Amino acid sequence: MFTIGEFSLISRLTVKTLRYYHDEGILVPDYIDDDSGYRYYRQTSVERAMIITMLRDMDFSINGIREMLSGYTEDTELLEHLEKQQHKLKDKISQAKTAESSLEEIIKSIRRIKMNTKHINYEIQEKQVEDIIFAGFRFKGKYDEVGSAFKKVGRKAGRFISGNALTLYYDCEYKENDADIEAGFPVSKSLKANSGIDCKILKGGKSVTIVHKGPYESLNKSYEKLFTFIEQKKYKSLSPSREVYLKGPGMIFKGNPENYLTEIQVLIQ
Amino acid sequence: MFTIGEFSLISRLTVKTLRYYHDEGILVPDYIDDDSGYRYYRQTSVERAMIITMLRDMDFSINGIREMLSGYTEDTELLEHLEKQQHKLKDKISQAKTAESSLEEIIKSIRRIKMNTKHINYEIQEKQVEDIIFAGFRFKGKYDEVGSAFKKVGRKAGRFISGNALTLYYDCEYKENDADIEAGFPVSKSLKANSGIDCKILKGGKSVTIVHKGPYESLNKSYEKLFTFIEQKKYKSLSPSREVYLKGPGMIFKGNPENYLTEIQVLIQ
DNA sequence: TTGCTCCTCACGTCACGTGAGGTGGC
């Protein structure tokens, strides 16, 4: 006869679990001391404990186990129980598998962004910007409406998207409410115009650029730097200016705005 | 603005769940009527609801989701969360898989027993019993000690077991306490004698047999029939008699004793 | 005496579900 502690070590079930199984009547001690209330278990109960553990591993409920171990379930009924449980397990497996693979996708895309934004130069740069095919939605409104514009274009352009989201600002000044904005994505091939979404080639050329780190509210600081530089160099800036969102709120997680990365590009003559 | 019921239809989350997510602060209504307490949701919250659903599908806890959606987790931290969750999911999958395959094994073995016991003849039969290689443990004791004897032999003979458990009764009379019993299994090859477990060839021969259906306590009825028949036929019975357990308490489930099937075999001259 | 094991009882966990009892708008 083993005390509950010894039996716990043998059966690899916690003392609490053993007491619970006693309460539930699926693993009753072989002897209980009337005075102390101590539970004692025989060697033969080890086997029963192992069977219960096995069934619990198979996700059977305590009630299910009680019924199955009661000894008065017919074979056919027992088979039904087992097959039902097998189905449940199979469902669980396939669910977990799809969840795992979409999680994998998300992890990959975050890693990709991390890789791409690892070796960024935060200085003002003069560089050549390439031509791109651009699918965009142009509207007049507030700056914070670009989010829904991206969604619109995203739905249409879908799998042809070939780079980071970007916006074109056609105004030469800052406008609170009625800004002339085009928001969209570079795409791998020209798409048919559709519900306000237009495709065109954005000509590249010589540009001055800077990568802004931080929330969008502080973008003005980087604009200031950039235009001061352009003025010093006596360049002439061309409209529209562009913002490329290297790292932003993203599709799923908002992220920390302090870590947002936005490249401002101004074409020059 | 949608009422909670409308939003429930759109988001495919129950009203109760939406109220709970409100309480937990992970999906707060966009407007709450002060008088009625009615919750109202905007279109933009649909997306958030979908993200939460996705994360719940991936088995994230409400607290985990709250943290991840708070917007102030760094990328590295976020990646850690996601990878941790991925590990959890992978563990869950592999656990469920092993559970499912052992369940499959059990189902198969029960089906096998069902098949084998489907077309059984319950009449007294005269038939030829074949020679078998038998690994057994012989002891003097009570009938209900055969269980542990089977276990002993089972552990040694393991994968060489090639048929149903059987016992040999060497006494010519019924003994309550000091019965001379050998319990074991037919095996596919002769094993070395070891800790009281002995291997030998059980010679077959002409026999009278009957299949007993029901608990072991009622076996005496079938014995009576069998020996009455032997007497009538003027056969001479040979010792030991055998019991072959076609269907019994089994390795895992006790089953219903009313359905136990035991073949009694008595060799005759 | 001390330390260890055992006991019971009540409450906590997690993500909701289930009602009871009541209100408000069409």
Add this chain to the structure above:
DNA sequence: TTGCTCCTCACGTCACGTGAGGTGGC
């Protein structure tokens, strides 16, 4: 008025875990 939707509050679920407060044997 009726039927429907919404509300809050309290309690239930499932398989234990956590701790408080206490006992008994070495």
